[in-house]
Amino acid sequence: MDDIVSKIESIILGMFFGFLPLLLCVAAAGFVNVVYFEEKGIAYWALGGLGVGLIIDTIFVKSWVKKAYQMNTKVLAAIYIFYSIGVFGFCMGIPILNFPVGMMAGIYTARKMYHIKAGMGECDRNIRRTSMFTALVMVLICCLLTLWALVGQMIGYRFETPVLSFTFTVPIFFGVVFTGGAALVLLQYWLTNKTARLALRFSATE
Numbered sequence: 550m551d552d553i554v555s556k557i558e559s560i561i562l563g564m565f566f567g568f569l570p571l572l573l574c575v576a577a578a579g580f581v582n583v584v585y586f587e588e589k590g591i592a593y594w595a596l597g598g599l600g601v602g603l604i605i606d607t608i609f610v611k612s613w614v615k616k617a618y619q620m621n622t623k624v625l626a627a628i629y630i631f632y633s634i635g636v637f638g639f640c641m642g643i644p645i646l647n648f649p650v651g652m653m654a655g656i657y658t659a660r661k662m663y664h665i666k667a668g669m670g671e672c673d674r675n676i677r678r679t680s681m682f683t684a685l686v687m688v689l690i691c692c693l694l695t696l697w698a699l700v701g702q703m704i705g706y707r708f709e710t711p712v713l714s715f716t717f718t719v720p721i722f723f724g725v726v727f728t729g730g731a732a733l734v735l736l737q738y739w740l741t742n743k744t745a746r747l748a749l750r751f752s753a754t755e
Contacts, residue, residue, distance in 0.1 A: 558660065559614055565653070566613040569628060571602035572635065618661045626682065629654055633686050634693070642697050644690050644733060651683035651737050655745030663752035676745040684738040691730035698722070 578598030582591045613620075629650070636646040658679040662672040704722050707714070717725075 562614045562617045563610055565628075566617070567606045567610045569631070570605040570609075571599060574598040574602035574605070618664050625657075629683075630686055630689075633690060637690050637693065642694055644687070644694065647687060647690055648737060648740055651687070651741040652744040654679055654683050655741040655743075656748045659745045659748035659752060662749060672749060676742060676749070679745060680738045680742040683741040684734050687734045687737040688730070691726070691733060695726050695730075698726075
């Protein structure tokens with residue numbers, strides 16, 4: 550059982566760290582192509598960026614996985630923010646995939662506590678800190694969503710369904726923003742916290 554969990558854990562960590570160079574290199578190659586070459590041969594640039602990312606993965610991913618639970622917290626936080634903004638953009642402004650990303654952060658924290666054999670007090674503190682961090686990142690996502698809506702001129706937009714219709718006036722818009730944003734932030738905190746505690750309980754049975 551321990552061997553199976555360890556292999557699954559290594560695969561997930563490998564994917565987590567492995568996708569990062571690929572995405573960064575492809576994005577960087579695309580940016581250089583658009584800025585300096587006016588999108589000429591962009592497919593070749595993207596493939597080139599992908600190739601560089603694969604080389605980086607081949608050299609470093611194994612060592613990253615081995616040191617996954619000793620990594621600098623600030624580095625991990627930066628990676629989390631990168632993925633959070635990435636999935637937010639991928640879902641075109643709907644933060645539905647941000648919840649699973651936060652839950653993964655909770656699982657990571659629980660597994661780290663298990664591997665370093667932390668006491669219950671330390672486990673509780675770190676789980677609460679991770680939950681708070683993912684909730685704060687959700688605040689950032691909500692701010693981006695609000696900015697997106699403002700740029701898209703959502704205020705004044707007429708919303709109509711067979712059972713409900715209204716116009717997004719300024720009070721309605723910001724009412725939706727604050728109530729909806731608060732719900733998203735609280736849900737992210739709860740999901741991260743709950744997932745981490747379940748993962749910690751599961752780890753204790755190994």
